[in-house]
Amino acid sequence: MLAAAMIAPTALAQTAVPAVVEDFRPSTLNQPGQSYPQVNSQGFVRFKITAPEARSVKVSLGLGGRGGTVLAKAADGSWTGTSEGPLDPGFHYYHLTVDGGTFNDPGTLNFYGSTRWESGIEIPADDAEFYALKAVPHGHVEQILFPSPSTQTQRRAFVYTPPGYDAGKPTRYPVLYLQHGWGEDETAWSNQGHANLIMDNLIASGRTRPFIIVMTYGMTNDIRPGSPGGLARFDIKPFQTVLVNELIPYVDAHFRTLADQRHRAMAGLSMGGFETKLIAPKHLDTFAYIGLLSGGTMSLNDVDKTPGYRERVKLTFVSFGSRELDGGRTGPPGGPRVDPRANADALKKAGINSVFYVSPGTGHEFLSWRRSLREMAPLLFKD
Amino acid sequence: MLAAAMIAPTALAQTAVPAVVEDFRPSTLNQPGQSYPQVNSQGFVRFKITAPEARSVKVSLGLGGRGGTVLAKAADGSWTGTSEGPLDPGFHYYHLTVDGGTFNDPGTLNFYGSTRWESGIEIPADDAEFYALKAVPHGHVEQILFPSPSTQTQRRAFVYTPPGYDAGKPTRYPVLYLQHGWGEDETAWSNQGHANLIMDNLIASGRTRPFIIVMTYGMTNDIRPGSPGGLARFDIKPFQTVLVNELIPYVDAHFRTLADQRHRAMAGLSMGGFETKLIAPKHLDTFAYIGLLSGGTMSLNDVDKTPGYRERVKLTFVSFGSRELDGGRTGPPGGPRVDPRANADALKKAGINSVFYVSPGTGHEFLSWRRSLREMAPLLFKD
Numbered sequence: 001m002l003a004a005a006m007i008a009p010t011a012l013a014q015t016a017v018p019a020v021v022e023d024f025r026p027s028t029l030n031q032p033g034q035s036y037p038q039v040n041s042q043g044f045v046r047f048k049i050t051a052p053e054a055r056s057v058k059v060s061l062g063l064g065g066r067g068g069t070v071l072a073k074a075a076d077g078s079w080t081g082t083s084e085g086p087l088d089p090g091f092h093y094y095h096l097t098v099d100g101g102t103f104n105d106p107g108t109l110n111f112y113g114s115t116r117w118e119s120g121i122e123i124p125a126d127d128a129e130f131y132a133l134k135a136v137p138h139g140h141v142e143q144i145l146f147p148s149p150s151t152q153t154q155r156r157a158f159v160y161t162p163p164g165y166d167a168g169k170p171t172r173y174p175v176l177y178l179q180h181g182w183g184e185d186e187t188a189w190s191n192q193g194h195a196n197l198i199m200d201n202l203i204a205s206g207r208t209r210p211f212i213i214v215m216t217y218g219m220t221n222d223i224r225p226g227s228p229g230g231l232a233r234f235d236i237k238p239f240q241t242v243l244v245n246e247l248i249p250y251v252d253a254h255f256r257t258l259a260d261q262r263h264r265a266m267a268g269l270s271m272g273g274f275e276t277k278l279i280a281p282k283h284l285d286t287f288a289y290i291g292l293l294s295g296g297t298m299s300l301n302d303v304d305k306t307p308g309y310r311e312r313v314k315l316t317f318v319s320f321g322s323r324e325l326d327g328g329r330t331g332p333p334g335g336p337r338v339d340p341r342a343n344a345d346a347l348k349k350a351g352i353n354s355v356f357y358v359s360p361g362t363g364h365e366f367l368s369w370r371r372s373l374r375e376m377a378p379l380l381f382k383d
Numbered sequence: 384m385l386a387a388a389m390i391a392p393t394a395l396a397q398t399a400v401p402a403v404v405e406d407f408r409p410s411t412l413n414q415p416g417q418s419y420p421q422v423n424s425q426g427f428v429r430f431k432i433t434a435p436e437a438r439s440v441k442v443s444l445g446l447g448g449r450g451g452t453v454l455a456k457a458a459d460g461s462w463t464g465t466s467e468g469p470l471d472p473g474f475h476y477y478h479l480t481v482d483g484g485t486f487n488d489p490g491t492l493n494f495y496g497s498t499r500w501e502s503g504i505e506i507p508a509d510d511a512e513f514y515a516l517k518a519v520p521h522g523h524v525e526q527i528l529f530p531s532p533s534t535q536t537q538r539r540a541f542v543y544t545p546p547g548y549d550a551g552k553p554t555r556y557p558v559l560y561l562q563h564g565w566g567e568d569e570t571a572w573s574n575q576g577h578a579n580l581i582m583d584n585l586i587a588s589g590r591t592r593p594f595i596i597v598m599t600y601g602m603t604n605d606i607r608p609g610s611p612g613g614l615a616r617f618d619i620k621p622f623q624t625v626l627v628n629e630l631i632p633y634v635d636a637h638f639r640t641l642a643d644q645r646h647r648a649m650a651g652l653s654m655g656g657f658e659t660k661l662i663a664p665k666h667l668d669t670f671a672y673i674g675l676l677s678g679g680t681m682s683l684n685d686v687d688k689t690p691g692y693r694e695r696v697k698l699t700f701v702s703f704g705s706r707e708l709d710g711g712r713t714g715p716p717g718g719p720r721v722d723p724r725a726n727a728d729a730l731k732k733a734g735i736n737s738v739f740y741v742s743p744g745t746g747h748e749f750l751s752w753r754r755s756l757r758e759m760a761p762l763l764f765k766d
Contacts, residue, residue: 031499031500049484050485051483052482052483052484053438054481054483055482077483098434098482099437099438099482100434100460101433101434101481103486103487104486104487106484106486106487109500115415117414117492117493134537135530138527138529138537140542142523142524142526144521154516154517154521167637196526256551
């Protein structure tokens, strides 16, 4: 016991975990009136769960590789605990394990990720203003239900229309088709991404041209992430048919769009980026702008084997979170690794409009993608 | 033991619980891919929760007065159980109690009720077609964020626009302002109520004139239901200001509305009905149609003390679920009880357009209110 007590301080110092500052506040994503979970100014998270008869309560969120935060039972019967270190700024999914069962934290709102509605927490970022709800004119986010003969369903999408769209003016707008990642659905870009607030703020500051954003379900949730060949076996055709043959005509018929190639973009995060790369270059009569957010890169070889790419694609936007890059490279664990900046530079040298962005201090998470949208939006639809 | 065993069959027969038919299917409100909870053709519900180390798992849903369904541990470590009897058709909120803690069922979608996001389950009703998602033209449900100087916030509302609204035609539409109940919020009428699908189906069959529905938060969740004087102490003014001075002008400025009294209705369920009764009769320059769904009644005395009611109110619609009425009467437990049908009849005899509707076999729950909307919508805006 003595030896352990003497070793412990050294071990703590080596991991350079700062002393916890006691300025915890409820997370902005808590349910109304709920005071836990809490976040402090350093990005530590404190959890409190009521389950007086439970044997063990764990939280899937904590420090990477350590399997999360184990809560301890307090005298009042609640289970409490603080993350071992600060978390990256931005949005994180998590869940509880209570006596071996998976449950959500009753304190938080839920967000669709990992093919289930999960708990969510928000660590305030230094630049959080760009996705904050402010007193500026707001666009609307419309739930539409469009007929899909190919899947014999009425499918759901969300459509962001910018401030001024509804004023009964004849103005028509370009459209960005924006895809979520694996395990998520058509709610992700609004709920986790705040795409509507990012656009409202960009438009209010005059930084971007107002445009419409359409978000629908990418039909990706039967693909196992990380499984070898998972993506290679993925058949893009069913979703491509829904998007190109069914959703785009519906949107062009029901919204005041500029319904031509040079006013249409496709982008996506993670698996939505892979879908974008599979669909957009093969439909250059439909899309003029391409965005891959933590979802692959575009090489000169990709461009050279795509007829019409050089002439018809107005922008190739590629982005990552800095934590996704290891020595500047990215790729699947154990698989081939590529340098996305070198690919982007090669396109630029070949006279192709290519923009590469790295979100500082973030990983494969929504703050990377919120910032990527902020960077990409002003570059779209430069007539 | 022998005596107990001999008494038991008699007790069971007296409660007339039918034998459970083994045709259980996943509830339509389950999360994607989740096979539990399940519902059978009689309305029994079967739950299955994984929590191998738990000491006890209970479900708040079951038979009235018995405190729900207690689950038993199965050999595979899951907890399973079936409700003691069939539940009323329609939507029900519920939650789990796992070792003394309140959690949602990880199998289901969540719905905002009781001031928290709760699990939900749907018992198929014989008339479920009227709120089903069908291959008919669909309206949109738009999330709007409107400025509210009185509360110094940007507030959220949802706006249903009927099929055809978006087609760029100059047509203008009447508007129904439709309020949720205590513990709920502006998501309830779409998520739990399927108000948009009810309208889509009514419009497709030609049964109602297309109109807009606006749903916002009624600021009611600081009122404790059932507390004596809770409603009497409730100050309607903050919400009235938001609705009448802020939301209505925003909607009339941003949507193609018929912005006059005879094309505006207000209705609400439960506490939303009380709000309607508090606001609409005092704003007869604003509203011409009034609907109280399981939310009070309108007596001839109410009408007589309201200047202009007889001349300006085009319809007084009052409804209840049949299980809310005891001997035809309704009222708070232990409080004064009234006969809503007698009140409605008195209005009719006095020459006032009064319609009274009772939803068969349902209580203070959403199937009563879905049916009430179906009955009320065709009666609105009869120019």
